[in-house]
Amino acid sequence: MRPARISRAQVLDATLDLAAEAGLGAVTMRAVAARLEVTPMALYRHVGDKQGLLDGLVERLMAQLTVPAAATSSDAAVETALGADPDWRATLRGLALSIRAVARRYPDLFPLLFQRRAVTEGAQAPRQAVFAALRAAGVPEPELASAERMLSTFVYGFAASEAGGRFAGLDIESEFEYAAKHVERLIEAIAAGAS
């Protein structure tokens, strides 16, 4: 069979670059194709259709959510057994910063993460890292899932607000610091046995 001139990965790379440079509005099948020096219809073989392209973009966005070193150094089972990850605070902060960085890099792409249940189904690695950190913090097993959801919801909301300009004119870092401080206290309270 004929050798492929482009791959799905290349298509998504080109799309992500385009989106970062010129915004979501500039992401058209024709523009992406031009960037790859290919006709628009060639893309359809690799991403299905425009929605598939955007879904792929979301994938890529989540792949950029880097998990801090502390959370990847050992697997969850070992950590639980040893009561490890002594610095769960740093782990959670690192994850939050990573998400915020992605939001800032692709401001008008970020709201896509709230759609098509992409967030929960994708980003399993960061999710597991959050679980591990919360476990390390002492959050009881039965409410781990709810606690993770609550925390992630807040962080995504914060990042989306930052990307959308809702915090414009504010000292965002100190807002983040304020929130982070209180969220940490909340986690400690849960760990201490707040029913």
Added chain:
Amino acid sequence: MRPARISRAQVLDATLDLAAEAGLGAVTMRAVAARLEVTPMALYRHVGDKQGLLDGLVERLMAQLTVPAAATSSDAAVETALGADPDWRATLRGLALSIRAVARRYPDLFPLLFQRRAVTEGAQAPRQAVFAALRAAGVPEPELASAERMLSTFVYGFAASEAGGRFAGLDIESEFEYAAKHVERLIEAIAAGAS
């Protein structure tokens, strides 16, 4: 001058209905115009352009964020003086439920609230209600703004997640209950003097 067949308000009403019935994708200048039995170009006089139409939609969305009775019964100054709004918990829950209701009614419109810094400029009434409630809860004046931001960010994030299907398959009400409970505790902790 010629009598207007349509008003900006009517245009936005028609648009909102259309969006609720058929989703954001169905909101085209032509479709809105058809609903009003007018040509597409007639809309431009009233909303400027498509983006203006969407901005108007966001306005309307926020107008639907109803402020619970407890928060409207007296103004903030009086409340502060009397230390009123004895049930700030109910007030905040009411506001959150109202936001969630809007998110559920217009699922794919909701992410628009995160864009175009719409959230901060519009929803002043609910915002003031949150302020009043937090004041009533005993949150110190200097951190009132940050606390309000933190709380609103979480609620918007929760509503957006719910609308986007991120909580699909879960018992959303009990997730909300879990979060609400802990958020209340967080507010109490702030009021109690957590620096």
Added chain:
DNA sequence: AGAAAAAGTGTACGCTGTAAATATACAACG
């Protein structure tokens, strides 16, 4: 050498937002 098959191309269609010129319908005035 010929067949099979995947990859990419070319063309075309209906849809979108909207610029520009034009027609309409009323209020106010001489």
Added chain:
DNA sequence: CGTTGTATATTTACAGCGTACACTTTTTCT
């Protein structure tokens, strides 16, 4: 009463969008 002014709505047109469909190209396997 007719005229004029003016905001309103229509008409027409165009470029750009996603993509269906038929086609050609380029490889590998028999």
